[in-house]
Amino acid sequence: xxxxLYAVTTALxxxxxxxxxxxxxxxxxxxxxxxxxxxxxxxxxxxxxIPTFYMDNRYxxxxxxxxxxxxxxxxxxxxxxxxxxxxxDCLISAKELDRKNLKLFYLxxxxxxxxxxxxxxxxxxxxxxxxxxxxxxxxxxxxAILNAKDNIDAALKYIFTTSTSMLFSFIGLILLxxxxxxxxxxxxxxxxxxxxxxxxxxxxILAAAFVFTFIGFGAKSGIVPFHTWLPHAHxxxxxxxxxILSAALLNVGIYGIIRMFAITRAASxxxxxIFFGLLSVAIAALSMLQQKNxxxxxxxxxxxxxxxxxxxxxxxxxxxxxxxxxxxxxxxxTKSLLFFSAGALHRQYGSNRIDDIWDVFRLQPLAATGMIxxxxxxxxxxxxxxFVPKLFVLAAIxxxxxxxxxxxxxxxxxxxxxxxxxxTCMVSQSDAEKIRAVQIPVGMKIPIIMLIALIIxxxxxFPAELHAMLTSIVVELGL
Numbered sequence: 001x002x003x004x005l006y007a008v009t010t011a012l013x014x015x016x017x018x019x020x021x022x023x024x025x026x027x028x029x030x031x032x033x034x035x036x037x038x039x040x041x042x043x044x045x046x047x048x049x050i051p052t053f054y055m056d057n058r059y060x061x062x063x064x065x066x067x068x069x070x071x072x073x074x075x076x077x078x079x080x081x082x083x084x085x086x087x088x089d090c091l092i093s094a095k096e097l098d099r100k101n102l103k104l105f106y107l108x109x110x111x112x113x114x115x116x117x118x119x120x121x122x123x124x125x126x127x128x129x130x131x132x133x134x135x136x137x138x139x140x141x142x143x144a145i146l147n148a149k150d151n152i153d154a155a156l157k158y159i160f161t162t163s164t165s166m167l168f169s170f171i172g173l174i175l176l177x178x179x180x181x182x183x184x185x186x187x188x189x190x191x192x193x194x195x196x197x198x199x200x201x202x203x204x205i206l207a208a209a210f211v212f213t214f215i216g217f218g219a220k221s222g223i224v225p226f227h228t229w230l231p232h233a234h235x236x237x238x239x240x241x242x243x244i245l246s247a248a249l250l251n252v253g254i255y256g257i258i259r260m261f262a263i264t265r266a267a268s269x270x271x272x273x274i275f276f277g278l279l280s281v282a283i284a285a286l287s288m289l290q291q292k293n294x295x296x297x298x299x300x301x302x303x304x305x306x307x308x309x310x311x312x313x314x315x316x317x318x319x320x321x322x323x324x325x326x327x328x329x330x331x332x333x334t335k336s337l338l339f340f341s342a343g344a345l346h347r348q349y350g351s352n353r354i355d356d357i358w359d360v361f362r363l364q365p366l367a368a369t370g371m372i373x374x375x376x377x378x379x380x381x382x383x384x385x386x387f388v389p390k391l392f393v394l395a396a397i398x399x400x401x402x403x404x405x406x407x408x409x410x411x412x413x414x415x416x417x418x419x420x421x422x423x424t425c426m427v428s429q430s431d432a433e434k435i436r437a438v439q440i441p442v443g444m445k446i447p448i449i450m451l452i453a454l455i456i457x458x459x460x461x462f463p464a465e466l467h468a469m470l471t472s473i474v475v476e477l478g479l
Contacts, residue, residue: 002044002062003054003121009036010114017106023099026106027085033110034078037117041071045469051192051476053123058190061123064472068325069120069255072332073248077113079447083340084109084240086441090347091238096146105145112138112244119252125173125189125259129166132220132252136162139249143237154229154236161229162219169216169256175209176263194263195478203266210264214257214272221253222303223310224280231287234299235352239343242295246302246339247332254309254328258321261313262477273314278407280307285411288418294345294352297422298338301378304415305331311408312393318474320396323389325470330385330458334377337451341370344448348438354422358429363437370448371426375419377455379412385458 013033017026044067051063091097115135122128136159144155173189181187183200219226234242261269284304291297312324342352344367349356360368377384380391398405
């Protein structure tokens with residue numbers, strides 16, 4: 001019944017967007033679509049029996065991890081839908097977006113919300129793979145939607161890198177299917193069945209399947225060395241889409257990695273995740289230090305955060321995975337704030353370069369405040385939402401290896417230095433010509449204000465309901 005509600009809501013939203021000629025109607029339909037997803041998700045968490053399986057083949061299910069990820073995606077898409085209305089008007093006024101492409105924008109936006117959510121509800125890993133690939137196509141359309149050749153190049157690079165890497169995941173799933181066929185007589189890729197027979201599967205072949213699937217899912221989540229698409233795509237995409245890519249789409253890859261790691265549960269898989277997680281933190285932090293493009297700086301920060309999450313998953317304790325999951329939600333809120341603020345700054349200065357930002361508090365005080373608080377939040381400063389999860393992830397790393405903790409802290413300090421340089425430039429440069437402030441639409445300001453409130457509230461209040469949900473996820477993962 002719940003899956004049907006999601007499907008009907010999506011069908012209505014896509015029908016209205018396809019038939020409507022009114023930008024305002026398409027905008028409000030997108031808001032209603034995301035709001036409906038959020039309300040259905042909250043209702044499911046409170047009242048539904050979880051896990052619940054759908055169809056005779058049990059290809060779809062709702063468990064705590066899936067509904068948690070959909071809840072995050074719903075919040076991000078709702079705020080992005082609110083932001084998109086005024087932001088689209090600004091893009092059209094600046095001739096960066098053709099009005100005739102608005103229908104394609106809203107259709108792709110709503111389809112992406114549905115596909116992302118269905119990917120999180122996939123019990124069958126083969127179906128998850130298909131849906132993850134479809135999210136790549138629709139998000140690439142949203143990256144390429146602007147009137148710039150560079151956007152098309154960024155979208156093509158995104159598709160080529162992630163889809164090529166996802167072919168390795170397909171090979172891994174074939175290995176996994178063949179492995180279960182040898183054990184049970186009938187092959188399966190249903191996650192619940194794989195969990196039930198995990199101990200009977202050949203450790204060597206299972207490890208190989210994990211490595212192959214990790215390549216594709218790692219590329220999807222921006223893990224080094226499969227990350228090359230991410231800074232370019234995030235920098236060129238409209239800021240509202242950059243927020244979705246970073247706060248919701250990267251979670252699709254992490255979700256796949258978590259599912260596969262729960263099946264494998266081997267020391268070799270742990271070391272793979274820890275190694276590539278540390279590599280991601282290191283490369284991202286060092287790359288941030290030399291960035292002059294605001295959105296690329298934020299994009300590399302996403303890679304660093306994904307690396308931290310990967311290390312925590314790789315450690316594999318109940319506590320480390322618990323706080324990795326909390327980190328995912330806090331990261332989504334904080335990164336959305338940064339990209340929304342960057343979008344407002346781009347409207348003011350017509351550039352994403354740090355050197356072009358002048359008199360920011362006089363011209364765009366809200367965006368400047370959002371950027372400063374967002375940076376304070378993303379580095380894990382109190383009292384913001386990332387502080388507690390990041391602190392406990394570091395504690396889990398320290399319990400696992402003191403040397404690993406020192407390495408992670410060293411690279412995190414480099415990332416802090418990069419953000420410090422950026423903030424110093426942003427607040428210290430003044431404009432001798434005294435240019436006028438560009439009027440930012442109210443619809444772009446509301447999500448920034450809401451996210452500032454959310455990351456502060458999330459830093460000082462950890463709801464018992466959230467704690468219970470994360471605990472349930474850890475139990476279902478068998479950790």
